[in-house]
Amino acid sequence: MNAAQVSALLRQQYLTDGPTSPVRPIRVAFTDNTDFVLVDIILGPPEFSFSSDTDEAQCQLSMFLVSGSLLRVDPINSVVRSVLPVEPRSSWLNGPVQLSSTQGRDNVLGQVTLNLADAAYQPAIGGIDPGSTVLTELGTALQTYFATQQTSYPLGTVQQSGVPACLQPTQFDFVVQQNPDAADDGAVLLLIKTNGTAPTTAGPLPVYPIPDGDTAALLVSGEVLFSSLIAPTLTREFSTIGTRFSAQQSNGAFQVDGSGGQLDLGYFPATLPNDDSDPWTSDSQGNFQKVVVAPGSFTVTSNGDSLVSAWTSSFVQYFTESETPLINTESSTMDANITTAFAAAADSTTDIVSFSGTVKAALTPDNPGSWWTKWWNDTADLPSDMNTAMQQALQAVFGKVQLPDVDTFALQNLLFPSEQVLQLATASVPGDLQLTGTIDSALTVSPPAVTLTPTGQQQFTAASAGSPTQVSWEIQPQLGTIDSGGLYQAPDAVGQPVVIIVTAIDQTDASLVGKAMVLLAPAAPSGDTVTPEFLTLTAGESYDLLVVDAYGQPADAICTLSPPGVGTLVQGYTTGAWIYTAPAAVTQAQSVAISPNAGLAAIVQLVPTTTVTITSSATTLNPGDTVTLTAVADDLDRVSWVALPTATGTLDAADGTATATYTAPSSVQNPQTVAVMAWGEDPDIGIVGIGLCRLTVQAG
Structure with a gap:
């Protein structure tokens, strides 16, 4: 990928x-x-x-x-x-x-x-x-x-699945491989060792696996394809004639070689002719006999895009002609050639890769004597009826050969989450079986992610298996609107940034769901900006501010405080630096603006504080002990919890609740002090609070 x-x-x-x-x-x-x-x-x-x-x-x-x-x-x-x-x-x-x-x-x-x-x-x-x-x-x-x-x-x-034994995975490794044509891109390679794979060292592939236009690829190694799938399958296919197949590696590429056995093509013609002028296939004594061929060589190799099998044989064949009262028997060396091109095709629905073959047969004599043309009316080839019959006999054998389907390897061995499936678009065999395509949801929403500001719009579309489909649209949370055609309209105003989940539900199958994301944020400023844009301070606290331009670089600007006199604002020693200090006393919430001479102001919320009191069912714990903590604060209905150090025990609390449960680690080498804190902020009334409870976990 x-x-x-x-x-x-x-x-x-x-x-x-x-x-x-x-x-x-x-x-x-x-x-x-x-x-x-x-x-x-x-x-x-x-x-x-x-x-x-x-x-x-x-x-x-x-x-x-x-x-x-x-x-x-x-x-x-x-x-x-x-x-x-x-x-x-x-x-x-x-x-x-x-x-x-x-x-x-x-x-x-x-x-x-x-x-x-x-x-x-x-x-x-x-x-x-x-x-x-x-x-x-x-x-x-x-x-x-x-x-x-x-x-x-x-x-x-x-995981293991119902694929052939040689494709059962046994372990896997990761490798990252750079795209040689794009410095900022590359591929994550998940290298799965299967029962059919010899021990090897994980590393980048010789050729970058993902072509332009695709985003994912699935490769079955040539070793597995030829040694564990094709060779055993062909041995079974040719069991009736006794040819056995094995895989060999030549010049770094795998191929399958066949040897042994014999091929019975039958009698030619089918019955002994009565006409004295018609020759027939015979033995050296002129007896009517079948044509039996011993394969000379049989190979299955890759030609770059598909698989090609080549069968060749040279054999001596006797022919006999009757010219009453004489019977003449002659022989000729015959050359037989059968080639089959197996094109790989991927079914994008089932993810089954199949191979369909086209057989071509040729049978020709090799330098026959003068008798040949005399017997067959001056032709250098077999007569059409005998030639056609022999080719049909060869094709009948080789046309039945089926290379194995590589069935559902992608889905049964790599079960992608969130209804993600590998959509195989093309298949080829440049040595390895290579399948390319994309990994998509059963229902895909486009665009998958977008950023909008107030009043912005975005048209979303949904597709199933690459084709538009009728869906119902929903958004969560309910900020803005989306119509029945997938047009999202952002609200007129946005306070804090928020993620909107856009969901498309197939109208004919509600189990098919696609999602996209909208990041809804206030409009970006066009001029100078005081950062941070929003800040909350309590009495007497200071904060370092920075004025930046539209490119995020410090900008030399004069800032003013509004209303004046609510705290102090002084210029720092570096470009764009300013320091704001809140008043010594803050009894009620109030906002101040710090504005550059041209640009967007920062808003500082001044708030009073309240005390959060935490009580615990115990403050000294043994390893594995659990305690319940309760937070109480005036004017705060919701609090959040955190423990320090982070890795010491676990702290469980539902979001915003006043009760939390702390569980000490199961073993502790030395006594540990854990600080459990509860804090809250109520922007409606403008108040913040923090509380602390220390717990001691004994060694054990």
């Missing part, structure tokens, strides 16, 4: 689970000097790409942050210092991921997964200095979170 195809699979997984699935909201915490930083974010779908790195097992993984916030807190003193909302167009997780560590889970087989913990992330978050240690700590905290939560995306399942 190339990068676009892998990203499409990951996107469908994401859309199936939904961006508000428990897998997606991520809550982690880490320390920054004396403060704690709490991260509460929702990730977008992974995007897959390749770099110029020659590491065969490495690719790049990127996920934008759909929504959420970063809180800087002092939980000991119950102080929330700042709340920074994430902006999806400037907030990303990027990092290389090693596919070689993505292994099966059941014996040597199992799921093919992309494990998010395998990437070393370099976060970028709008409103935070790219060189800040906060981003480094965030990358580490997220990697730990993914590891402890076993967060992964399944790409498929490798």
Whole structure:
């Protein structure tokens, strides 16, 4: 699969689970000097790409942050210092991921997964200095979170199935191969070893497997195709004449060779002629006898696109003619040639690859004597009736030969998730059996992802097996509208960015569902912008702001504070830098705007704080113990929970609930202190709060 195809699979997984699935909201915490930083974010779908790195097992993984916030807190003193909302167009997780560590889970087989913990992330978050240690700590905290939560995306399942024994998978490896014609693209190769494959070293293929216009390919190695499928099948097909077949490798390519046996073509003519002038096939004594041919050579090879079999034989054949009272017997060397071209065809519905053959037969004498032309009226060939009869006899044998179907290997061995199936469009045999096409949903929605701003529109279409189909359209959440024809209309205003899931449901089969994604975000500014665009601060807290131009570069601008006197705004020492400090006391929610002389202002929400009190059923735990924690706060109905260190035990809480359950690790070498925090923000009344409870886990 190339990068676009892998990203499409990951996107469908994401859309199936939904961006508000428990897998997606991520809550982690880490320390920054004396403060704690709490991260509460929702990730977008992974995007897959390749770099110029020659590491065969490495690719790049990127996920934008759909929504959420970063809180800087002092939980000991119950102080929330700042709340920074994430902006999806400037907030990303990027990092290389090693596919070689993505292994099966059941014996040597199992799921093919992309494990998010395998990437070393370099976060970028709008409103935070790219060189800040906060981003480094965030990358580490997220990697730990993914590891402890076993967060992964399944790409498929490798399992045993009803295919021939030689195609039963036994293990698999990953390799990443660069596209020689596109530096920023490549393919993820899932190399499956089967019962019919000799031990080998996993590595890139000699030829890049995915042609232009396709996004996926399935290859069955020439070794398996010729040794384990074609050779045994031909041996069975020719069992009546005793020819046996085996695969050989010549100049790096496999072929099948046949040897032994004999081919009985029958009597020519079918009955002994009564007319003295008609010759017949005989033995050396003139006795009426069948034509029996011993095959000289029989090969099946690839000609680049299809398979070609060639059968050749040279044999001495006796002919007898009666001229009363004389009987004359003569002989000639005969050359027989049979060629069959087997074209490979893939059925896009059943994913069965079949081979259809066209047989051509030729039978000619090799330098016959003068008697030949005398007997057959001056012709250098066999008479048409005898020639036709012999060719028909040869074709009757070879026309029955059927190469084996490679049946449903793609679907039965690689069961792609989210109704994803490999749509095989073309098949060829350039040495290996190569099938190319795309991996699509049974119902595909186009475009699969789009970004819109308020009042924007997008026309979506649905197709089943590549053809338009009648569907019903839905959106979730209900922001904007979508009509019966698939035209989505964004709302007139958007506060925070949000992902809209567009769902198409087949009107004749409701089990066929396709999905697409709309990232709905406020309109991007055209001039200078103060970043972050939105920020929440509490009394006395400061934040570093930066004015950037339309290209994201620092811009020299004069900023003003409105209303004036609500806090202080001073210019920093570098281009575009400004520092805002909230008033020493904030008793009620209030907004201030920090505006550049030409451009979009930043909005700072000033809010009071409240104390969140956490009670626990126990504060000292043994390994494996579970405690219940309850958070109580004035003016906050919903709270979120997080524990630090992330990898020490598990914290379970339904989103927004005031009760959580903490379970200590099953074993602890040294006593550990776990900080459990609960925080909340109510933007309607403008208040934030944080609480802390320390738990001690004893060694054991």
